[in-house]
Amino acid sequence: MEKLHLTFGSSYVVEDIKKQNSTKKFLQFSDEINPQQHALITIDNEQKFFKSNLNYSILSGNLDIIKEKSYFFNHFSLDEKQQKMHLTSLQQFPNKACSFILCQSLKYDFDFLIISCWTNISYYREWLSNHNFVSTPYDSSNSFYSKKMHIDL
Numbered sequence: 001m002e003k004l005h006l007t008f009g010s011s012y013v014v015e016d017i018k019k020q021n022s023t024k025k026f027l028q029f030s031d032e033i034n035p036q037q038h039a040l041i042t043i044d045n046e047q048k049f050f051k052s053n054l055n056y057s058i059l060s061g062n063l064d065i066i067k068e069k070s071y072f073f074n075h076f077s078l079d080e081k082q083q084k085m086h087l088t089s090l091q092q093f094p095n096k097a098c099s100f101i102l103c104q105s106l107k108y109d110f111d112f113l114i115i116s117c118w119t120n121i122s123y124y125r126e127w128l129s130n131h132n133f134v135s136t137p138y139d140s141s142n143s144f145y146s147k148k149m150h151i152d153l
Helices: 013-020 079-092 123-129
Strands: 002-010 027-031 037-044 054-062 069-077 098-106 111-118 141-147
Touching: 002 013, 013 027, 013 037, 054 079, 069 123, 098 123, 111 123
Parallel strands: none
Antiparallel strands: 002 037, 002 054, 027 037, 027 141, 054 098, 069 111, 069 141, 098 111
16 A cells, blocks of 8 residues: 655755655645745655655545646644544545545544645635534644646656
8 A cells, every 4th residue: 555755844955855765756835825845755665764654545536737726735633433424425435625634543443644736726614614524623633835946656
């Protein structure tokens, strides 16, 4: 099963990681609110890659690259009962999404990450309103990043 590895940092930190691992394929995203902040992703079969220890099993979907689109990062927790209630619906690719990937933390099986891209931000908001457990105020973090210039495939 493929794993998604994620870290965050300044452009200097991200470029240094990429330079030290020149044979590795990375996806780099820029934060829409703070363009100095970047997310760096690699997908492979390893258990761990970055020191950040943000390592996930990919449960469903693909991280398709679409230039000039915003990507939404939703990190949330589901207890065992909530997982039984909601995981099946999350594993279905939403109709109006361009890209959608559901991941589960390798370290904490109650932590989940969804990275998605939508044809229109209103479709994302509609999906989110129908899956309100993804954006609870207590244990989630939601950000949106751009995939503009940094396609390193």
